[in-house]
Amino acid sequence: MSTFFETLQQRFAALIQSMSAEHDEEVYLLVTDPDIRALAEYLRGEFEARLVTVFAEDRRSAEGVFHNYYVFERKGDARYLIVRTPVRADHPEFPSLSAELPAVNWQEREIQDWFGLKAVGHPNPRRVALHDNWPDIHPLRKDFVLETVLPPFEGERHIYRPALGEGVFQVPVGPVHAGTIEPGHFNFAVAGEPILYLQLRMFYTHKGTEKLFEKLPVHKAVFLAESISGDSSFSHGTAFCQAVERAAQMEVPLRARIMRTILLELERICNHVADIGAIATDVGFVVANAHASRLKEMLVSVNEQLTGNRLLRGMICVGGVRRNWNAVQLVSLRATLDAFASEFQDLVVLIDSSESTRDRLEQTGVLLPEKAKALGIVGVAGRASGMDLDVRRDHPYAAYGRYPFRVPIYQVGDVSHRMQVRIDEVKESLGIIRSAADEGLHGEFRAQVPPIPADRCALSAVEGWRGEIIHWIRTGPDHHLERCKVKDPSLNNWPALVEAVQGNIIADFPVINKSFNLSYSGTDR
Amino acid sequence: MFKILQRTIATGIVTKAYPAEPAQVSAHFRGRPHFDFERWQDAQPAADVCPTGAISLRDEGDSRRVIVDYGLCVFCGLCAEASSDQAVLITEEFELATPNRHNLILTAGYTLNPDRTHRRLETVRGGSGNVEADAESVGQKARETIHKVLGRSLAIREVDAGSCNGCEVEIVALNNPIHDIERFGIQFVASPRHADMLLVTGPVTRNMELALLKTYRAMPEPKVVVAVGACGISGGIFGENYASLGGVDKVLPVDVYIPGCPPRPQALLYGILLAVGRLGEKTLR
Numbered sequence: 001m002s003t004f005f006e007t008l009q010q011r012f013a014a015l016i017q018s019m020s021a022e023h024d025e026e027v028y029l030l031v032t033d034p035d036i037r038a039l040a041e042y043l044r045g046e047f048e049a050r051l052v053t054v055f056a057e058d059r060r061s062a063e064g065v066f067h068n069y070y071v072f073e074r075k076g077d078a079r080y081l082i083v084r085t086p087v088r089a090d091h092p093e094f095p096s097l098s099a100e101l102p103a104v105n106w107q108e109r110e111i112q113d114w115f116g117l118k119a120v121g122h123p124n125p126r127r128v129a130l131h132d133n134w135p136d137i138h139p140l141r142k143d144f145v146l147e148t149v150l151p152p153f154e155g156e157r158h159i160y161r162p163a164l165g166e167g168v169f170q171v172p173v174g175p176v177h178a179g180t181i182e183p184g185h186f187n188f189a190v191a192g193e194p195i196l197y198l199q200l201r202m203f204y205t206h207k208g209t210e211k212l213f214e215k216l217p218v219h220k221a222v223f224l225a226e227s228i229s230g231d232s233s234f235s236h237g238t239a240f241c242q243a244v245e246r247a248a249q250m251e252v253p254l255r256a257r258i259m260r261t262i263l264l265e266l267e268r269i270c271n272h273v274a275d276i277g278a279i280a281t282d283v284g285f286v287v288a289n290a291h292a293s294r295l296k297e298m299l300v301s302v303n304e305q306l307t308g309n310r311l312l313r314g315m316i317c318v319g320g321v322r323r324n325w326n327a328v329q330l331v332s333l334r335a336t337l338d339a340f341a342s343e344f345q346d347l348v349v350l351i352d353s354s355e356s357t358r359d360r361l362e363q364t365g366v367l368l369p370e371k372a373k374a375l376g377i378v379g380v381a382g383r384a385s386g387m388d389l390d391v392r393r394d395h396p397y398a399a400y401g402r403y404p405f406r407v408p409i410y411q412v413g414d415v416s417h418r419m420q421v422r423i424d425e426v427k428e429s430l431g432i433i434r435s436a437a438d439e440g441l442h443g444e445f446r447a448q449v450p451p452i453p454a455d456r457c458a459l460s461a462v463e464g465w466r467g468e469i470i471h472w473i474r475t476g477p478d479h480h481l482e483r484c485k486v487k488d489p490s491l492n493n494w495p496a497l498v499e500a501v502q503g504n505i506i507a508d509f510p511v512i513n514k515s516f517n518l519s520y521s522g523t524d525r
Numbered sequence: 526m527f528k529i530l531q532r533t534i535a536t537g538i539v540t541k542a543y544p545a546e547p548a549q550v551s552a553h554f555r556g557r558p559h560f561d562f563e564r565w566q567d568a569q570p571a572a573d574v575c576p577t578g579a580i581s582l583r584d585e586g587d588s589r590r591v592i593v594d595y596g597l598c599v600f601c602g603l604c605a606e607a608s609s610d611q612a613v614l615i616t617e618e619f620e621l622a623t624p625n626r627h628n629l630i631l632t633a634g635y636t637l638n639p640d641r642t643h644r645r646l647e648t649v650r651g652g653s654g655n656v657e658a659d660a661e662s663v664g665q666k667a668r669e670t671i672h673k674v675l676g677r678s679l680a681i682r683e684v685d686a687g688s689c690n691g692c693e694v695e696i697v698a699l700n701n702p703i704h705d706i707e708r709f710g711i712q713f714v715a716s717p718r719h720a721d722m723l724l725v726t727g728p729v730t731r732n733m734e735l736a737l738l739k740t741y742r743a744m745p746e747p748k749v750v751v752a753v754g755a756c757g758i759s760g761g762i763f764g765e766n767y768a769s770l771g772g773v774d775k776v777l778p779v780d781v782y783i784p785g786c787p788p789r790p791q792a793l794l795y796g797i798l799l800a801v802g803r804l805g806e807k808t809l810r
């Protein structure tokens with residue numbers, strides 16, 4: 001292994017128990033102590049490593065302990081570094097990293113709620129994934145039964161921090177919102193028009209997804225992955241299937257990887273163009289949205305042509321894709337893309353030429369780059385605030401290594417630039433799809449799935465249209481899973497919204513929220 | 526301003542005439558799986574692969590009941606792939622909405638060969654052809670009353686009671702210029718106090734139950750509840766667990782069920798128009 005790992009091993013000899021590369025994509029570092037604060041700081045300082053995600057696993061029956069996993073990535077290294085720490089069952093505590101790394105604030109609290117492991121020293125250790133009126137349960141512990149019927153709620157659902165001061169009052173909104181959107185509760189503290197402070201309560205759509213993954217055979221679990229976040233069905237489906245494929249150590253045929261790439265980019269364009277229209281709507285430019293939603297329908301029809309489903313469902317499978325494409329389908333894909341490309345350009349000009357629209361979008365909902373970095377913001381929102389991250393480029397999967405594309409990065413971080421990132425990405429995606437469709441698809445589109453060995457771990461990352469999606473699995477016997485960790489980019493990004501709205505007026509909240517367009521269901525699972 | 530107008534005129538009218546004219550769907554679209562019970566030699570492989578248990582078997586000695594529930598179906602097409610005898614065919618049908626949950630369930634009784642394949646088809650029940658006449662006419666009456674009171678206009682309050690957001694994507698598409706639900710005098714409203722119809726996607730989570738109930742109670746009478754998608758009808762792939770209560774009818778009386786995962790916009794439109802008595806129901810066979 002490279003000097004990086006040698007340096008690590010020398011420096012943390014007492015802590016590091018062993019190091020192993022299960023696959024080309026990930027290196028596991030097994031350590032002997034749950035306290036990795038020094039190691040984390042060293043990785044972040046010396047190697048500018050980024051902590052991608054933190055999650056836990058109940059291994060009490062097999063190994064007598066819980067495990068925490070800390071996934072790091074380094075610029076220029078396509079492998080993920082996964083640090084595994086033991087957390088004792090009789091002393092279920094681990095030192096929190098949130099004070100130095102606000103990015104894992106919610107994720108550590110999720111471990112507290114779902115596994116009953118205490119994040120010691122957490123600056124805000126209140127519940128996040130279970131509401132305050134839930135009984136004291138830890139659903140992802142192995143001895144908790146999925147079908148448990150819980151007693152009726154008791155007590156306050158949410159305990160909010162008070163907002164005090166002359167003329168300060170609180171505005172509660174949700175969980176049912178004015179429009180056709182997902183549920184969540186927002187508590188605004190305002191002084192007159194400007195927002196002083198926003199408190200979020202999510203997890204209204206929590207439906208036991210990670211626990212349910214432990215019950216379904218893999219081929220059925222693919223459909224559960226497609227239902228984690230409905231507008232990212234194909235991205236989550238791909239992330240899940242890739243994880244299983246890595247655990248099974250199977251090759252996916254090139255043709256399938258190219259087809260996946262095309263579909264992943266179609267999903268990105270569909271959602272980006274819808275968001276561009278929705279952002280325009282939220283500042284009153286309804287005509288632009290009429291065009292944008294018309295353009296989206298063009299693409300959704302192609303989705304149906306290619307996969308039988310408007311949201312690309314039922315196409316991905318472990319080993320490749322479920323259906324082949326004929327020449328007619330590819331011709332219709334190309335024709336639609338051509339028509340779309342020119343119309344999309346017209347739409348961009350239409351929005352650009354509306355000064356009143358630009359005026360509402362510029363300098364609205366600013367997320368400064370230093371805040372984005374501290375909070376670990378990913379995806380579209382990250383790239384609009386200087387975060388130079390894109391899984392497609394940094395950890396190539398599917399067929400992304402074959403097509404050059406530009407990753408747009410801006411430093412301004414306002415609504416306007418979150419929209420600009422989407423506009424740029426649509427153009428790049430069109431290029432990727434055209435190159436991929438021109439490859440002349442040959443060979444198998446689906447490989448036979450070998451018996452999947454038990455007790456294999458695998459991580460998979462996909463750049464969904466919102467940003468970085470992570471699935472991590474441990475396989476069990478009979479093509480079942482022991483654990484499936486799902487991290488939607490929304491989980492990283494909600495705290496960015498809290499930052500971005502501060503000082504803005506409540507009337508601008510909808511457009512700021514829309515410019516992030518985070519998934520509630522992806523967060524809540 | 527001139528540019529905006531120019532663009533609008535150049536685009537012309539793009540709205541589709543559904544349901545006055547049939548919907549144009551792709552030849553690859555996966556609608557309702559059709560079961561040829563006479564031909565079906567073995568339902569076991571289809572039941573094994575079905576991700577949501579929409580196809581289930583009850584074996585007793587040498588007899589078997591096959592239960593097909595379109596209220597659980599996610600239209601993945603695995604059952605057709607698994608049945609080598611061409612007994613399961615994927616059709617382009619999507620107009621599956623119905624006021625009666627039972628209408629979505631088909632049951633076939635077989636006697637079995639020693640190798641557990643089907644020897645003979647004994648009975649087929651279900652679909653709207655078989656539903657008790659009274660229940661049907663009560664629903665019909667309610668819809669007629671609603672039609673009388675509300676006339677042809679309708680205000681819808683949508684509530685996501687725990688969905689993955691897939692159904693919301695298609696519900697939002699009802700407002701685009703292609704499907705344009707406002708041409709029917711139907712609009713989505715912000716307040717339940719202004720709403721005649723509650724359009725609910727699910728599964729209903731433990732955390733959303735109260736919000737759903739409060740929204741329902743805030744609506745004036747008469748009101749209609751429509752459950753959307755496999756999850757809204759039955760809990761779908763999530764089913765019932767510590768965090769999910771299952772389908773919408775676990776919490777509220779449901780007037781119309783719209784199958785799909787998610788239902789395409791025309792399927793939603795069909796169900797909504799059906800719920801307010803502006804369309805006749807089709808019979809499943």
